Amino acid sequence: MRPAEIVVLSGGIGGVKLVQGFAETVDPGTLWVFVNTGDDFDHLGLRVCPDLDTTLYTLSGLADPERGWGRRDETWQFIEAVKGLGGPDWFRLGDRDLALNVLRSDALRSGRSLSEFIDAIRRRLAIDARVLPMSDDDVRTRVDTQEGRLSFQEYFVGRQCRPVVERIVFAGAASARPQPELLEKLASPQTRAVIIAPSNPYLSIDPILALPGVPAALRGCPAPVLAVSPIVGGDSVKGPTAKIMRELSIPVSAAAVAAHYGDWLDGFVLDRRDADRSEGIDVPVRVCDTLMHTLDVKRQLARELLAFADELGRP
Amino acid sequence: MRPAEIVVLSGGIGGVKLVQGFAETVDPGTLWVFVNTGDDFDHLGLRVCPDLDTTLYTLSGLADPERGWGRRDETWQFIEAVKGLGGPDWFRLGDRDLALNVLRSDALRSGRSLSEFIDAIRRRLAIDARVLPMSDDDVRTRVDTQEGRLSFQEYFVGRQCRPVVERIVFAGAASARPQPELLEKLASPQTRAVIIAPSNPYLSIDPILALPGVPAALRGCPAPVLAVSPIVGGDSVKGPTAKIMRELSIPVSAAAVAAHYGDWLDGFVLDRRDADRSEGIDVPVRVCDTLMHTLDVKRQLARELLAFADELGRP
Numbered sequence: 001m002r003p004a005e006i007v008v009l010s011g012g013i014g015g016v017k018l019v020q021g022f023a024e025t026v027d028p029g030t031l032w033v034f035v036n037t038g039d040d041f042d043h044l045g046l047r048v049c050p051d052l053d054t055t056l057y058t059l060s061g062l063a064d065p066e067r068g069w070g071r072r073d074e075t076w077q078f079i080e081a082v083k084g085l086g087g088p089d090w091f092r093l094g095d096r097d098l099a100l101n102v103l104r105s106d107a108l109r110s111g112r113s114l115s116e117f118i119d120a121i122r123r124r125l126a127i128d129a130r131v132l133p134m135s136d137d138d139v140r141t142r143v144d145t146q147e148g149r150l151s152f153q154e155y156f157v158g159r160q161c162r163p164v165v166e167r168i169v170f171a172g173a174a175s176a177r178p179q180p181e182l183l184e185k186l187a188s189p190q191t192r193a194v195i196i197a198p199s200n201p202y203l204s205i206d207p208i209l210a211l212p213g214v215p216a217a218l219r220g221c222p223a224p225v226l227a228v229s230p231i232v233g234g235d236s237v238k239g240p241t242a243k244i245m246r247e248l249s250i251p252v253s254a255a256a257v258a259a260h261y262g263d264w265l266d267g268f269v270l271d272r273r274d275a276d277r278s279e280g281i282d283v284p285v286r287v288c289d290t291l292m293h294t295l296d297v298k299r300q301l302a303r304e305l306l307a308f309a310d311e312l313g314r315p
Numbered sequence: 316m317r318p319a320e321i322v323v324l325s326g327g328i329g330g331v332k333l334v335q336g337f338a339e340t341v342d343p344g345t346l347w348v349f350v351n352t353g354d355d356f357d358h359l360g361l362r363v364c365p366d367l368d369t370t371l372y373t374l375s376g377l378a379d380p381e382r383g384w385g386r387r388d389e390t391w392q393f394i395e396a397v398k399g400l401g402g403p404d405w406f407r408l409g410d411r412d413l414a415l416n417v418l419r420s421d422a423l424r425s426g427r428s429l430s431e432f433i434d435a436i437r438r439r440l441a442i443d444a445r446v447l448p449m450s451d452d453d454v455r456t457r458v459d460t461q462e463g464r465l466s467f468q469e470y471f472v473g474r475q476c477r478p479v480v481e482r483i484v485f486a487g488a489a490s491a492r493p494q495p496e497l498l499e500k501l502a503s504p505q506t507r508a509v510i511i512a513p514s515n516p517y518l519s520i521d522p523i524l525a526l527p528g529v530p531a532a533l534r535g536c537p538a539p540v541l542a543v544s545p546i547v548g549g550d551s552v553k554g555p556t557a558k559i560m561r562e563l564s565i566p567v568s569a570a571a572v573a574a575h576y577g578d579w580l581d582g583f584v585l586d587r588r589d590a591d592r593s594e595g596i597d598v599p600v601r602v603c604d605t606l607m608h609t610l611d612v613k614r615q616l617a618r619e620l621l622a623f624a625d626e627l628g629r630p
Contacts, residue, residue: 081414099396106360
């Protein structure tokens with residue numbers, strides 16, 4: 001029998017679209033999603049986990065389809081009142097979204113782990129796919145810019161990615177323990193494919209790769225490891241990937257992303273708009289439609305990734 | 316020159332109406348309000364201070380005039396979302412009200428004192444009257460009932476005051492330090508009058524009186540100490556005062572409240588509906604309209620209290 005389980009390493013918005021494609025394509029009980037927590041931060045005394053929450057909201061149908069983050073039918077009375085009391089309003093926490101943040105902060109302070117909390121909410125929201133933080137230990141992405149070191153959210157939301165990036169640091173990663181299920185699934189003969197979602201490689205995937213043991217586990221993984229290019233037509237689909245690549249003097253190309261991921265990569269998916277740009281990619285390449293504007297495209301990409309993995313995985 | 320400062324000891328809704336009367340009658344910069352914190356509690360990881368917030372909201376015009384607590388034009392998206400995630404929704408935190416609770420909890424965790432935080436918000440809301448917690452130390456009212464010991468909010472909100480009260484305990488009071496300005500103002504020759512607001516004597520005023528040094532300071536106070544009866548026409552104006560008195564086998568009368576306050580009381584204000592019920596009150600009595608349904612009545616009561624105090628204070 002074919003191994004049944006799918007492992008996805010993912011960040012926020014872009015990656016979650018592919019996760020949704022898998023959840024709609026395979027038995028979601030066989031889907032394991034390990035989510036970047038480098039963007040997490042403490043704000044107003046609350047633990048905010050943007051990528052995890054985007055994943056949960058998307059898979060449960062609560063996500064706002066326009067904004068890409070937060071909850072649908074959101075209201076903003078709380079943050080306006082914070083402003084009225086002289087508090088900071090640069091990070092827009094919606095009234096409904098606040099519930100998950102308040103409950104999480106309370107749970108963490110009571111000694112529950114982030115993964116326990118997320119798993120309880122996942123079950124409450126009737127999500128069958130397993131969604132877990134990459135680690136229960138704090139990893140905090142810091143962006144060294146020409147204007148100094150910024151926390152991820154200062155850079156991303158506060159400064160709208162404007163400062164020129166010189167280096168990206170994952171504080172705490174060196175001593176953080178990867179989520180045990182992540183290492184377990186990467187080593188398991190029951191894993192059919194490991195998918196690196198088309199999230200920002202430098203901001204969303206690198207924090208996961210910075211966890212001790214993860215690169216080695218990918219290298220030793222019996223299942224094929226595939227990545228989907230976040231670069232389409234020489235630019236990022238959304239967000240600052242291309243801008244950061246230029247600032248770090250990396251050519252803005254799918255090939256550069258494939259090279260960045262390194263020797264554990266078994267296959268790479270290019271967008272069909274880049275069908276003629278596979279030069280320099282030294283793993284097997286598959287060309288797909290990766291611009292996941294509809295659920296159909298998300299499902300189709302998930303199916304093609306599985307077919308690609310099954311071909312590569314054949315002994 | 317006549318001493319200028321007015322000191323009010325107060326709980327929530329009922330007492331705050333009188334505070335508002337004073338703020339509209341005297342120079343609010345001369346008004347010192349010390350507020351019960353026995354009702355405060357930690358909920359969802361947030362520090363909730365019902366009486367302090369009612370005071371701040373009322374004096375700044377943000378209070379909901381119908382409900383009597385919380386903010387006007389309130390919305391309830393947050394608490395509905397908490398419920399949707401399986402969290403507790405018995406204590407209704409409004410979206411706007413949440414701002415003050417979140418900012419306070421963050422400030423306290425950062426090491427600021429409750430009085431520092433409340434004072435900063437007071438200034439932000441352009442309230443000239445000084446509003447301070449009775450203590451910066453935690454005092455927690457517990458209600459021993461026939462159904463066991465309940466926290467104040469479990470009793471008041473969770474159980475709607477239904478359980479029969481056997482005893483009321485102020486956990487932490489014995490070792491709590493009264494707000495330094497409270498003892499200072501009670502000892503000051505600049506204090507014109509000390510007013511015990513018509514709040515629940517057993518739930519709202521007793522926690523203040525349970526603080527070490529407060530009864531002695533009231534006894535030694537050079538200014539006249541007056542109380543306004545919370546019992547009108549043999550019943551409480553609002554809330555469970557009369558019910559609790561019955562359960563504690565105390566006659567439901569203004570005289571019983573005057574006797575409860577003890578030997579430091581210099582004068583007592585009865586409602587005009589109780590003009591013929593002054594028997595058994597062994598301090599001077601003034602009869603006023605104490606049902607503060609309009610701002611005019613609030614102002615009038617404040618004026619009459621000051622006149623009464625000035626008569627009693629004359630050597």
